[in-house]
Amino acid sequence: MRRVAFVLIALLGAGVTPALPAELHVAVAANFTGPLQKLAPMFEQASGNKLIISPGSSGQLYTQIKQGAPFDVFLSADTDKPRQLESEGLSVPDSRFIYAVGSLVLWSPKPDLVDDDGKILKAPSYRFIGVANPQTAPYGTAAQQVLTQLGLWDRLNQEHRIVIGENITQTWQFAATGNADLAFVALSQVLGEDGRISGSSWRVPQSMYEPIEQGAVIIASTHEKAAATAFMSWLRTDPAALAAIRAAGYRTAN
Secondary structure: HOOOOOOOOHHHHOOOOOOOOOOEEEEEHHHHHHHHHHHHHHHHHHHOOEEEEEOOOOHHHHHHHHHOOOOOOEOOOOOOHHHHHOOOOEOOOOOOEEEEEEEEEEEEEOOOOOOOOOHHHHOOOOOOOOEEEOOOHHHHHHHHHHHHHHHHHHHHHHHEEEEEEOOOHHHHHHHHHHOOEEEEHHHHHHEEEOOOOOEEEEEEEEEOOOOOOEEEEEOOOOHHHHHHHHHHHHHHOOHHHHHHHHHHOOOOOO
């Protein structure tokens, strides 16, 4: 302890302020909240910097950033909103990249409800289906694309059988609590540590919806640009970080 105190005194006497760990405020899409909570201690161990996580729907977070919310980094569930921030001068130039590609799953906690081909969607054996808001949540947009392709979107709406979630987390909760019989969710939300999905599910073929490419940017107003840049580089290239993202049910560019 005396040696540490001596070093600090020497640095201060020389006019040098020791670098302190940074706190990065990260706005993160609801679907990636769980994976980021696992990545946070890994990054803290690697860098000494701490992540303060603020989850929400991508649309809501985008609006908050435009209104001046003090975020340093934005991890969206799509590429449109990071691109919009870039075009509006609200992100650091050339900081945008795709950090993950998500997968859509039709899921129910009931073991025998959802079949492997999604035929349940056209059956009368369920009352309500949860879908994230297509206007603000990319996974909701993907779910709408699937139901539209199957000729079910308008019919289910007319029958008042679609329950709209504010974000993908709330949509998962609809099914988990029984307020909806099944729901379109992110694979990362239902994939267990053993790589299995509890309940019953249908992994929707990628051909039925546009790729859910998830983009990240550094917010222009950040006061922690160096730490934010280091985090983005780590998220994009670190083997352990990439392995954790894949284990959570995403694809990565690297």
